[in-house]
Amino acid sequence: MLNIKVNGHQTALPLGATVDQLVTQLALEGKRYAIERNGKIVPKSAVGGTPIEDGDQFEVVIAVGGG
Amino acid sequence: MDDQQLLRYSRHILLDGFGVEAQEKLAASTVLVVGAGGLASGVLPFLASAGVGKLLIADGDTVDLTNLQRQIIHRESSIGHNKASSAKQSLAAINSSIEITAIETRLDAAGLARMVETVDLVVDCTDNFVTRHAINAACVLSKTPLVSGAAIRCDGQLMTFDFKSEHSPCYACVFPDSPDAVEAEEDRCGVMGVFAPLVGVIGASQAADALKMLTGFGELSVGRLRLFSAATMTWREVRVRRDTGCRVCGTSPLTLARPEQESYA
Secondary structure (H helix, E strand, O other): OEEEEEOOEEEEEOOOOEHHHHHHHOOOOOOOEEEEEOOEEOOHHHOOOOEOOOOOEEEEEEOOOOO | OOHHHHHHOHHHHOOOOOHHHHHHHHHOOEEEEEOOOHHHHHHHHHHHHOOOOEEEEEOOOEOOHHHOOOOOOOOHHHOOOEHHHHHHHHHHHHOOOOEEEEEOOOOOHHHHHHHHHOOOEEEEOOOOHHHHHHHHHHHHHHOOOEEEEEEEEOEEEEEEEOOOOOOOOOHHHHOOOOOOOOOOHHHOHHHHOEOHHHHHHHHHHHHHHHHHHHHOOOOOOEOEEEEEEOOOOEEEEEEOOOOOOOOOOOOOOOOOOOOOOOOOO
16 A cells, blocks of 8 residues: 555555546545645646655645635 | 936835836836736735836726725725726825726636737736636736736635746646636635735735746746645745646647637626
């Protein structure tokens, strides 16, 4: 298993998991979000091909629209 | 600059790395501020007081009582009046030596694109994603620098883009426009509320980025998404890079002109 942190909380994903699996697990599809991995935004076009590594830290940033 | 102007702007001119040259750049600059609500209340007074030569302010809405809790550019006497025009009136009292134009109607995408082409920088102070994406697309197309701010509840977001650099990401690289994303009702200030000084913090930060971009003063934070929490008074920043697959600025852009987006609120 891969031990990772999402928004500060420890969680585990199966070996070989990619960022899009995390997106699905977090039910982010259809939302206006950006996913940050170790301090950098993962480009949307790269979400599927980005493997998750043990110890990765993720933060989900939801777009704010108010003005 | 005459003696009166040198005196007026002396506290900027005195700054190391600013000087008369930067002040003259501001005087020669034109900035479009889209939206004249809370964020603009933080942005506009500083752009006007600092001597940006021409300000264009666009907003089709009118001031209402619930705006006054945080939109400090407006007055009780402005209730029922157009926001762009109310803002213009406040700013004219701050600096009568600059040119201020109020655009009191909602611009369609074509109008927005035309206007963006004529300015040196755009500040996004709008309250909805449709307009945010339309502004971003227009700025990418014309390579006009964009300072984007947003605020709701106690959360603020800030991003500055210099599209003159080919490596610059754009707003859609971070938050792509998705036709499926519901314009969530809960994103609106009217539902979730907004902490009054938050719009001042984000707005003043947008003004700082705009002045720095126009003058070259200081260091500019581009390619970063800056997140502010008014609940904890803390900033956090995340690096953003250009997404080559971005539908707006990527290698095969699909929707640069955005003709389907007609108006902003």
